[in-house]
Amino acid sequence: MSQPDLLKQPFELGFTYTRSTGPVVGRFLTGLRNREIIGNRASDGRVIVPPMEYDPVTADALDEFVPVSDEGVIVSWAWVSEPREAHPMEKPFAWAMIRLKGADVPMIHCVAAPEESAVSTGARVKARWVDEPRGYITDIACFELMGDAS
Amino acid sequence: MREICVVAYSQSDCKSNAGMANEVELIMPQLQAVYKQVGITSAQDVDFVCSGSCDYLQGAAFAFVAGVDALGAVPPIKESHVEMDAAWALYESVLKIRMGQADSALIYGFAKSSPGELPIVLSQQLDPYYLATQWVDTISLAAMQARLMLEQGLITEGDMAAVVADSRRKALQNPQAQLSGETSTEALLNEPHYVSPLRRSDCCPVSDGAAAMIICTVDKAKEWGVPYARITGIDHRIETHNLGMRDLTDSVSTRQAAARAGVADGPVDVAEVYAPFSHQQIILQRALDLGDDTDINPSGGVLAGNLMMASGVSRIGEVFRRIVAGEAGRGVAHATSGPCLQHNMVTVLEGA
Structure with missing residues (x-):
């Protein structure tokens, strides 16, 4: 008696679809791939980075894009003395609200620093890019303190 | 507009780790406590039930459905859920009563936060x-x-x-x-x-536990004969x-x-x-x-x-x-x- 044929099919557990990030978030993420940071203008004229699809007050669709610098200043920060496993850095670091040059609204990212006393509100920082940007917010590996040199 | 009031409330101890107790076991004592406060025996005795929880805390899609086990949902009941704090389950219940679709509602919220890393979740x-x-x-x-x-x-x-x-x-x-x-x-x-x-x-702190509440029209509270806050x-x-x-x-x-x-x-x-x-x-x-x-x-x-x-x-x-x-x-x-x-x-x- 011959062996019955077994029906076989490969199966991969995962999402079977891809998702478009749309014309606003997508534009920002595409910019990151080219080491560019792009914001957009809110109804009241403020430049928001990363850009928002709709104005939080007027609900207008926002479509005026504005390139901004990858340098900025710290508006507020938190010192993480014991980084968590999921955090982007293994050594102590700061989370910060950073207002980039050319933007009005601060963005949140991490700041590398040797110790807490090196970080302060108003300190100037510059993005450090990963070697191969892929279109993620994490293409900015972190921000680094620029010191006194301008 | 129909006047609505709170007639019963119970909350568990806040525990840093509820151990082997699952969510249903955290909820049930609170439900029993609020039933007792108004003199009813089960979720069958209220017109509407709404709960608040977060599937991310259990780490499974539709994990909140398991919470319904605490109610004994047979025969069928009118039930809803918010993926929010149960304060918003109360809000939904208030709307339900205001619309005249219910005279009383049971609300409960629950979470076991201790198994995960809450700030990261x-x-x-x-x-x-x-x-x-x-x-x-x-x-x-x-x-x-x-x-x-x-x-x-x-x-x-x-x-x-x-x-x-x-x-x-x-x-x-x-x-x-x-x-x-x-x-x-x-x-x-x-x-x-x-x-x-x-x-x-x-x-x-990070705490495990649950809370339950019953709200109703002032008329219903008088029928039950229980103290209430409007x-x-x-x-x-x-x-x-x-x-x-x-x-x-x-x-x-x-x-x-x-x-x-x-x-x-x-x-x-x-x-x-x-x-x-x-x-x-x-x-x-x-x-x-x-x-x-x-x-x-x-x-x-x-x-x-x-x-x-x-x-x-x-x-x-x-x-x-x-x-x-x-x-x-x-x-x-x-x-x-x-x-x-x-x-x-x-x-x-x-x-x-």
Whole structure:
């Protein structure tokens, strides 16, 4: 008696679809791939980075894009003395609200620093890019303190 | 409009680790307690049931459905769920009763937060492209908010420690509290920073547990023959998910909700506010315009024990308890959701 044929099919557990990030978030993420940071203008004229699809007050669709610098200043920060496993850095670091040059609204990212006393509100920082940007917010590996040199 | 009131409330102990007890086992004693308070025997005896929980805390899609096991849903009941604190399950129930589709409702909220790493789990409720991808934890976000206040001279670290000392002292009277005791501002300030500028004591603990409540029309409360506290105002408002666009030193949405709920229309004898971090209690006191005449967080608040998805409805329950006990005539309860007080609900309760 011959062996019955077994029906076989490969199966991969995962999402079977891809998702478009749309014309606003997508534009920002595409910019990151080219080491560019792009914001957009809110109804009241403020430049928001990363850009928002709709104005939080007027609900207008926002479509005026504005390139901004990858340098900025710290508006507020938190010192993480014991980084968590999921955090982007293994050594102590700061989370910060950073207002980039050319933007009005601060963005949140991490700041590398040797110790807490090196970080302060108003300190100037510059993005450090990963070697191969892929279109993620994490293409900015972190921000680094620029010191006194301008 | 139909007058609606709270008639029953029960909350579990806030435990740092509920051990082997599953969610249903955390919920059931609270349901039994509120059934007993109004003299009913099961969820069949109310017209509507609504719960609040968060599947991310259990780590499984539709995990909230398991909670329904606590109700015994056969024969079928009218049931709903919000992926929010149960304070918003109460809000949905209020609408249901106002529309005349129910005269009574059972509300419950529950969470076992201890098995996961809560501040990291909560990072996944943030903007999926800009923040969740970075795993920004909720404590760090609150720390940045506190620093803005400190550096603008709106509060001092001493003010924050005073909130904690007050919470711990008041919690001595609350047998369900997780953290309580006599301490001083000085002793707290001597503790090292945790996520600077926050100390561990500035952050609420991680707690497991559940809470339940029954609300109904005033007519139904009289039929049941139980004491009640009327809900005379309720409103909730939300701010943008973009933290950089908010004034983090104020709670604009709390002010809006308080105005709509009519907080200022009478004296506030007691207030329970949902402030997971010490500096946020100060923001909320100012946004609600609470003065020295108001007993704020007599339970100790959530700095003494924070039942995720239930702490909001518990604030309402704590005010209800004090009104029916005759300790207060009119009170305000606040619930929050999201990072840095993004979404806020304000409820005004008054005696019969």
